[in-house]
Amino acid sequence: MIKIALLHFGFEDYTIELANSLAKYVDLTLIHPQKVSDVCINVIDPSIRVISFKKPRIRDLRNILSMGAMMHIIKDIQPDVLHVQETNDPWYDWTLLLNKMPPLVTTIHDIFRHPGDSMAVFGSEYTRRIAFYRSQQLIVHTHPLKNILIEQFNLPQERVNIIPHGELGSLYQRRSNHKSQPREPNTLLFFGRIWPYKGLKYLLEAMPLIAERVPEVKLIIAGQGENIKQYFPDGYDEKRYEIINDFIPLEEVSNLFQRSTVTLLPYIEASQSGVAALSYGMGTPVIASEVGGLSEIVQDKKDGLLVPACDSRSLADAIICLLSDRDLQQRMQTAALTRCQEDLNWSNIAAQTVEVYQKTIKTRH
Template sequence: MGVVTSIIHKKINEEENTILFFGRILEYKGIDYLIKAEPLISEKIPNIKIIIAGSGDFSKYESMINHKNHFEIINEYIPDEKVSELFQKSSVVVLPYIEASQTGIIPIAYAFKKPVVATDVGSLSEVIVDGVTGFIVPPRDSKLLADSLLNILLNKNLKNSMGSAAYEFMKENMSWKGIAQKTIGEYQKLLGNFEKPRYLIGSLQ
């Protein structure tokens, strides 16, 4: 698992029905859509907990939260040992972004065998196999975000199978070894398609 293994300091048990948003608090991360999704989730799962962990200005979101008992807000810089704890205790990781290019959150979630629900922005959909390692939903849609999270949380077998698939995807595609093998493969394709200049062919025969 490369660098990710270095942040696993101790074993923490998963806490049932726990959703994790992890990362800096920035407007493009779509936290308001996650907050709006909470009542739709807690209607079906009364003991739901949403952890929002990261540094940044959270003040604009405070008034949006109607059921504070369903939220755990950790509005500060998160040290490595706390990162490990948060991902281990969560059931599913959510990225409700309204825009993005890429993120380092998904590989960490996969390393801890956590399914991911993310929006179809930037390159996020390239590292989520929809219905296999998690779900991809449209941005700015709290209803579909809630539905996908509920689908995972209400189906333990699905959650576990997605977590295992996510871990295997990470090992194959996101580890340094996997990246190196893919890079070598691409170079081999290029070299295989390389056509020698005609003026050299005669001299090599």
């Protein structure tokens, strides 16, 4: 059985589900900073070895010691493959450049910073490219991301592997402290960090158009990010909008998706979407802009609908179409759950990931 060290600094949901399924195939050790340990408690397979290390804030020079501790852990494990989830951490990137590493696989969730995303670490967009070139194999979730790495970064196509982002609904159902909620027939959900690229502006422009045809429509806006008041300078109708402009506790997330008829991703730019992966795991269809990798994640007219970006009228029409057709809702809910047993199933994703590990070992030798 091959020995794998799985290192992550974030993307906890993805890493938890991947690790739980990989443990059936490989000898796995999970490595992460102490500050993300709490997220993994009670949802990580107890058979997986978990090692934590102290990790200061990015601007803290003690990161030099932290990276030394991380490298000591990796050398002690002596893995056949080190698999790293994209870090956005320049300290790791420079460590990667200056140290001899085991055969390396890196999962790249986003190649570029999203427009308006103020959470990105200064300089990381440049230093993270070190991982592109130092890794024997890269994993991305969609064809557009693979094409960017090949065309803009001149990487050989045989080094870039496409593996879908697995469903996250089952993880959040395990975390939930609620009983399953009934669907609210005309409730829409906009979930996640609220930045300009998420296109909330166009959804709010669409809402009056939807209300003309579906007077009972309600929109839940749930997540942190921009000051939500800028979108409602004159206040808002609390019967029409439920706004939770805050961090959503992990145990409360599934409740939002279970209540909603459809999840909305009116993005103006996207690489992939963990929100869609979470929505499908709850059996909730998705209406999304046809940008980036979203057209691969959302299967148009099967488990969701695709609309042109920045087009409030088309978005409104798609929402009206779905809310007005209960049979269509049921078919799409069933299709979403079926996807979770097929290409979005973690066991299938883990098996594909192991094939990448085997290719990495073979290439390195």
